[in-house]
Amino acid sequence: MHAPSSPAPAPTLSLQEQLRRGNLFAEACPSREVLQHVTSRWGVLILVALLDGTHRFSELRRKIGGVSEKMLAQTLQALESDGFVLRTSFPVVPPHVEYSLTPMGTEIAGQVQTLADWIEHNLSTILQTRAARAEA
Template sequence: MVFSDQCPSRQILNHLTSRWGVLVLIALLERTHRFSELRRKISGVSEKMLAQTLQALEMDGFIDRKSYPVVPPHVEYSLTPLGAEAAEKVRDFADWIELNMGRIMQASRIVTDEKQPD
């Protein structure tokens, strides 16, 4: 059960819904990407964070990593079938956020304004 602190789904949920995990999954829905392509596409992510995110998603079975024995090294990342299913769900959520950004911003301003001292 996801509400239990002992549930292994919590770690997977954390990987899938992390700041960078969401963006990696959505980017890979479009097509296979090399590391450098993902880094350019996902503005603001550091090399270290992107590498950690890719590694976690690969270990969870959502991403395939294919390394080519060439110089310089060539590595490509793509979604597994399981990863594609998860990525579609995450993309739907991200799409909902974008469609409702005005309402979300308005609601967050109302809450912020209510908390301001007089």
């Protein structure tokens, strides 16, 4: 006698496949929120900064020019809740908290770094295109 088999887990679709199928375009798609956290201005910069290693909050704030304490805290919290950032708090006075990438965070940060590198490589062309359109 055979035990009833449980259904196989649904395969995880790549972002490209989800776009092709229209899943990400659905209002209720849970990937949208994660995509927002990762691709926001501060999310990108935090992930790339943490590729260099563990940082304290104040170090990240100095490294990422223009970010407010509130936005840095909110973005770190979102990336932590998604499993990309590890927050380590030490029981000392004054409080000592460090942020680092999880293995999954290192993986996504590498992808984001590739995007940032592409933008830097093509920035002069992008700026020329903007200037030409502004003159037209």
